[in-house]
Amino acid sequence: MKHAKEPFQFVAASYLICIGHDRPTTLRDLSQSIARASEASIFCHTFHSLSMHHYSSYSSDFAQWAMAACNEQQLAERLGGIDIRQFVAIRDLRSALVHTIDSYLHAQPRSSDRPAFEPFFFSETREIALPLEMRASNLTELSEGIRRLSLHSLHFHFVNSRLRLHLRTNDFSHWIEKELDFPELAARIDRVDFYTNTLQGVRDGILESIRPWINR
C-alpha cells in the first residue's frame, strides 16, 4: 500500500447564511445585482445552494428564482445548466450568470421589468473550516476519513475545493494524484456527479472508486 509524504488533512466545514440588503424584484435588477454582488454572495447562491437543493428544482438559487418567482422556465433551465465544475474563480461564474440573463432578456425584452412574485434575497455564506483530528496517509485512512465526514465537510472537500485550489478538481483527487501518483483514480473520483447524486450518494461513489485501489 502506498503511503503519502504529506498526509491529507480533513476539515470540519460549516456555514452560516448572512442576509444582505440587495433585493431585486425583476430580472433586469437581478442581473445588475449579480454583477456587483460580493464573491461570498455568488458562492452562496451557486456552490452552497448545491448542497441544500433536495426539494427544489434547481441547485442554483438564481435558476430557482427565475422559475418560481418569475415564471421564466427557459431562463431557469439555462441558469440551472451552468455547471459550476467548470469554474475555478467566482468572477468567471459571475460573468457566465450575467451573460446568460442578459442574452435571454435581449431576446425577451418584455421579461426584463416584469415584477417577480417575491424579491430575490441576496445573501452571503460565511464558511467556518476547522481542522479535524483526522489525517490520512494512505487510501485506507482516506476512505475511513471520508466515511466519518459530515455532509457539509464532504461538500467542502469535494465541491468547494475548486475555488480554493483554483483547479478543476477536488481535494481528494488533488491529493491522490500529487501524493500517491494515481492520476487514473484521481480522474475517476472527480467524475462522480454531484449534480445527480445526493451528497450521501457522492460519498458512496467516492468510496466505491477508491476500493479497488487500496492494495496497490
Added chain:
Amino acid sequence: MSSQAPAQTSVPPLSDYAGIVGRPEIDELWTLAKSLENRTVKMVNSTAVGGGVAEILNRAVPLFQEVGLPTTWDVITGGETFFSVTKAFHNALHGMAYDDRPEWFDLFLATNEENRRRMKFDENFVVIHDPQPLPLVSARAGKTNHWLWRCHIDLSQPNERVWEFLRPFVEKFDASMFSSAAFTHSLPIPQYLIAPTIDPLADKNRELEPQFIRSVVDKFGIDASRPIISQISRFDRLKDPLGVIQAYKMVKKYQDCQLVLAGGGASDDPEGSVVYAEVQEAAKGDSDIFLLNLPPWSHLEINALQRASTIVVQKSLREGFGLTVTEALWKRKPVVASAVGGIFRQVFHKLTGMLVHSAEGCAYQIRYLLSNPALAQRLGDAGHDHVKENFLITHTIKNYLLLFWLLERNRQ
C-alpha cells in the same frame, strides 16, 4: 419582581443524537465547541413555559452546558398589563391591527428597566429572544461582551409605529438571527438566517408505543377508527382556529372525519382564554370537534395526538416558523399549512406537504389527501427527511456555536 430562572430539564447526552443525525455531525459539533470552551452564555426571553422559544431553550441550554459553554437562562417578569402590551406589540409586528397608545411604550420601557436592574450580563455572549426583552440591550454600555438578538417572529410586514420604536434597540446588538430572509430589514448589523428546531428525543417528539397513543386518543373520547384532522397550537387568533373549524366543516360535507384543536397557553399571552371562548362557541353542537386546552406539561399527550392524526393542519395567518409543523413532519405526517412566514422553509408544496392560502384551499387539500393516502405518506416521509437535515436541535447548537465563533473572530 425578579428575573426567573426556569427549572432545568433532563436532556439526553449529545451522543444519543448520533443515532439520528449521524456520528460525523456530533463529532464535528464537538470540534467546534472545543474552540469556544469555557465561554459563557446567557439566554433571555419572556416565558419559561409554553410556546416554541421556551421549548427550544429548555433543550438547548443543557446541551450548551454539555459541550463546555456554561449557559444560564433568565426570563423577564412583568405584570399582566406588561404582557398585554407585549402581546399587542407581537400582533402589530405581525402586521395585525394596532391600537396606538403612547403610554404603552412607557410601560414597556419601565418594566424592562426594572428587569435590567435585577439581572447581570457578564457572560461572553448574551442572546435576547424576541421583542419583549429588547431594551435590556442598554445594559451592554461599558461591556465588551457580544450581544445577539434572536427574532422568532414574522417581521415581514410590521406595524411601522411599533417597529420604529423597537428598531433603535435592535441596532445596538452585534448581530441578529431570523427564521426567514423575508423577515429581515435594512439594519446596520448582520442578519443571519437560522431556523428554530425541535428535539427528536424530547417527550413531544420521541417515538411512542402504539398502546400509549391509543390510550391518549381514548382518554379524550376521540374515535381512533375514523380520520383525525388536528391543529396543535396555542389558542391565538394568529393561528386561526376559527378558520380551521371553517375548513373542517367544508371537508365534513364530503368525508367523515374528526377535528382536534389542542393547545395551551403561554404565560406571556393573556389573550388565550378569550380566543378559547370564541373557538368553543364556533364548535358548539358538533361532537366530532375536540377542543383540548392542555396544560404546558402535556408533551406526551401532544405527541400522541400528532401521531394519531391522519392529517396535521397549521392554518396560521402569520407564523414566525411554526415548530408544530416541524413536529408533524418529523412524525411523517402529511401537513396542510398556510403559505406564510417560516412555513415556506419547511413545506415545499406537493413535495413535503401542501401549502394553502384560504379556508377553502385548506379544505380542498385535506379532502385530496384523505382520498390519496399513498401520496399523503410520501409527503410525510419527505418531510421527515427535510427536518432531519435541517431542523433538529443539534443544528441549533451548531449554528449558535458558529455565530459565537464568527463574532469572536471578527473582533480579533
